[in-house]
Each structure stands twice: as structure tokens, then as C-alpha cells.
Amino acid sequence: MIRQVIVMLAAVMTCSACIAQEDSAVFGPPTATDTLVVRSTTDINVFAPVMQDFLATRPNMAIAYEQWGSNDLAALSARHCASGADSADLIISSAADLQVQLVNDGCAIAYKSPATEALPTSRNWRNEIFGITEEPAVLIYNTELVAPDEVPLSRFDLIDLLRPADSRFVGRVATYDIEASGLGYLFAFMDSLQxxxxxxxxxxxxxxxxxATCCSAELIDAVADGRYLIAYNVLGSYALARADKDARIGVRAPSDYTLVLSRTALIPKHSNNVGAAGAFIDFLLSGAGQTALGQARLVVKIGGADGSDFDLPGGGPSSLRPIALSPILLAGLDQHKRKIFLSQWRQNLRQK
Structure with a gap:
């Protein structure tokens, strides 16, 4: 079974007609008789401990994990939905709008369990897509190059920092390239509504x-290196994981409002292992799974002014704006609206 999965992964990676995969790995014993194929936007090194916790009590199961960019994963999943071939068993993505579109297009299987039914409605749409994490969009800054009194606590502060013509932050602030990043587009579109x-x-x-630059890792690296002083709308889970190891990275949840993303999971309609996919979803939503996700910084607690007992300071619970899983997310994917939105964005941000 493992050999078959590895051959399948190799075929996807080498096929000239396929969309580019970023990385892959197989977790679990070589003697496993049951394999769950997971395609996800989550970095392998971030998600590996969570998968290992799930497999710890399942000696006969393995996970074949593929890491993709959000736009490529959505395109691949839509293609496999139409063809019925080479489907994953579970798709996990930070681009919630693209996942909702897959569900809306009939590409997911409904799944019910006590764990999914306990979710708030903002994190369960039609019993076909589930929010498994809580991750804020944050401001990050270089702690060695940005003085404490310069750190923007809100969008208003950031605007004020950039207002003077001679501001030292000119050319030193970055955010996602929303044409290349599905997550970046989602955050920018939700900003426009909020x-x-x-x-x-x-x-x-x-x-x-x-x-505007491509992705979370590049934004965080560039701030740590001092190429940029501040980055806006960075995914807080990745920023905090880096800040744990690198004192040059400071993280702040905007106090005016903080978007909160739920990384989403869905079972594609051509899944060959629905039972294992459902079991993994239930684990991710369980106490043990949420603890594992928290340790991986994929469940983030935002505090008040003192930040006590929380993962990072911010405006507190009253400032949180969860991105609900609903048809509202489809509005930003309308081709006409998307074209206008991207044009407005290009006029204001230079691409790296």
C-alpha cells in the first residue's frame, strides 16, 4: 500500500500536465494496511506532529501527505472532482473561500459526527466543510529595527506610520501578493468588507x-532579515511559530479588528477512504487534536492589553472577526468582482 502511494505521489510530481506540488511525505509504519491520502496547504514540518499524534494509536494506518499552494490545490481538486481520478481522501486548506467553492460545486461528501455537530455554524457549512483551527491575521515587525513606540497596534497606526513623505518605512512594508496567494486574496477581500x-x-x-510578495515564509524571512520592517496580514500561526525560535520577529494582533481564519477540511466526493478521513477530522476537532494543533501554533489565543494567558497581545475577544464558512466567501471569487479588485490592488502595490 505504501509503495503504491509513493508511486502515485511520484507520478503527480513528474507529470508535465500536473500543477506543481511543493512537498510530500509518508507518515506511519511501512507495514500499514490502511493509507489516508491528505492534500493540504499546511507546511509539512508544522503539521507532522499533529499527524503523528493521530497515528500513535493506529498502528495499521499511514498518512500520505502532499503539501500544495492554495491556488494550485484548489485547481487540482476541482479537476479531480470533474474527472473522478487521483482524488485525495481529505483536503485541508487555509484558503477557505476556495474550499467553499469546491463544496458549492458539489465536490465534497457530507460527514456528520458528534464532533462536527458541536462546531459553531461559522465553522460548519452543510456538514461538508469544517473549520479545524483558529488563526489570526497579524502584523509582524523586526524587533531589532522597529522601536517599541513605533510598533503599529492597529491599521490606523500603520497608516500614520506611512503618512509622512520622509517616513523611514517607505518601501519597507510588505504583504501577500494576492494574485499568487489564495490566503492573501482572502484576507484582503475580507478587509475590504470589514x-x-x-x-x-x-x-x-x-x-x-x-x-506584495508571495507567501508566509518569504514575508517572515524578509522581516527577520530586515529587508522589510513590517509585514501586514501575515498568518499568525506561522508568525508565532517563527517568533518562538527567532527573537527578531514580533507579532501583534491589530486592535481595531482581527480577522480569524479557520483552516478548513473537506472530504472530496471521490475519496477512497472516507472512514479514515472522517476519523482524522474527528481527531482534529477533539480535545487531543485541538491541543496538538495549539502546540503547532494552529490554534491561537488572542489576549487583551496585558496579553496574559494568551499566545499574543491584541484587542481581545471583542475585536475578533471570524471568517465564517458561508456563500458570502463566493462573492470574492466572482470573476468580474475579482478582476476589479485585483486591478485596484495592482494600482497601489508593487510586485516583488
Whole structure:
């Protein structure tokens, strides 16, 4: 079984017609008789301990894990939905809007369990897609190059930092390239719905030469190296995981409002191992699974001013804006609206 999975992964990686896969690995014993194929946007090194905890009591199971970019994963999943071939057993993605689109297009199997039914409605849509994590969109900064009194606590502070023509932050602020990053697009689109600061923020980005670049790892690396002083809307789970090891990275949840993403899981309609996929979802939503996700920084607690007993300081519970799993997310994927939104974005941010 493991050999068959490895051959399948190799075929996906070498096929010239396939979309590019980022990485892959197999977890579990070589004698496993049951294999769960998971395709996900989550970095392997981040998610590996969670999978190992799940497999600890399942000696006959293995997980063949494939890491993808969010846009490529959505495109691949849609293609496999249409063809019925080479389907994963479980798809986990940070691009909740693209996952909702797959569900809306009839590409997921309904699944019910006590764990899924206990979820709030914002994290369970049609019993076909489930929010398994809580991850804020945060501001990060270089602690060695940004003075404590310069750290922006809100979007208003960030706009003020960029307002002076001679600001030392000109050309030193970055965010996601929302054309390349499905997660970046989702955060930017939700920003446009949440607050009247969005237009002012875009204007400030344009005036100050803010940079759009590809992905979480690149943004965090560039801030740590001092190429950028601040990065906006970075996924908090990855930022905190890096900050745990690198004192140069400071993390702050914006106090005006903080978007909170739930990384989503769905069982594709052509899954060959629905039982194992459902068992993994139940584990991820269980106390043990949430603890494992918290240890991986994929469940993040946001505190008040003092930040006590929380993973990072911010505006507290009243400032949280969860991104609900609902058809509202499809609005940002409408091709006409997307074209206008991207055009507005390009006018204000330079691509790296």
C-alpha cells in the first residue's frame, strides 16, 4: 500500500500536465494496511506532529501527505472532482473561500459526527466543510529595527506610520501578493468588507511603495532579515511559530479588528477512504487534536492589553472577526468582482 502511494505521489510530481506540488511525505509504519491520502496547504514540518499524534494509536494506518499552494490545490481538486481520478481522501486548506467553492460545486461528501455537530455554524457549512483551527491575521515587525513606540497596534497606526513623505518605512512594508496567494486574496477581500480603513490603507501602501510578495515564509524571512520592517496580514500561526525560535520577529494582533481564519477540511466526493478521513477530522476537532494543533501554533489565543494567558497581545475577544464558512466567501471569487479588485490592488502595490 505504501509503495503504491509513493508511486502515485511520484507520478503527480513528474507529470508535465500536473500543477506543481511543493512537498510530500509518508507518515506511519511501512507495514500499514490502511493509507489516508491528505492534500493540504499546511507546511509539512508544522503539521507532522499533529499527524503523528493521530497515528500513535493506529498502528495499521499511514498518512500520505502532499503539501500544495492554495491556488494550485484548489485547481487540482476541482479537476479531480470533474474527472473522478487521483482524488485525495481529505483536503485541508487555509484558503477557505476556495474550499467553499469546491463544496458549492458539489465536490465534497457530507460527514456528520458528534464532533462536527458541536462546531459553531461559522465553522460548519452543510456538514461538508469544517473549520479545524483558529488563526489570526497579524502584523509582524523586526524587533531589532522597529522601536517599541513605533510598533503599529492597529491599521490606523500603520497608516500614520506611512503618512509622512520622509517616513523611514517607505518601501519597507510588505504583504501577500494576492494574485499568487489564495490566503492573501482572502484576507484582503475580507478587509475590504470589514472596515472603511481599507481604502485608506491601500492608498497608504501605494504612496509609500509597499511591496506584495508571495507567501508566509518569504514575508517572515524578509522581516527577520530586515529587508522589510513590517509585514501586514501575515498568518499568525506561522508568525508565532517563527517568533518562538527567532527573537527578531514580533507579532501583534491589530486592535481595531482581527480577522480569524479557520483552516478548513473537506472530504472530496471521490475519496477512497472516507472512514479514515472522517476519523482524522474527528481527531482534529477533539480535545487531543485541538491541543496538538495549539502546540503547532494552529490554534491561537488572542489576549487583551496585558496579553496574559494568551499566545499574543491584541484587542481581545471583542475585536475578533471570524471568517465564517458561508456563500458570502463566493462573492470574492466572482470573476468580474475579482478582476476589479485585483486591478485596484495592482494600482497601489508593487510586485516583488
Amino acid at each position: 472596515a472603511n480603513t481599507f481604502g485608506r490603507l491601500l492608498e497608504a501602501f501605494g504612496r509609500s511603495g509597499a511591496v
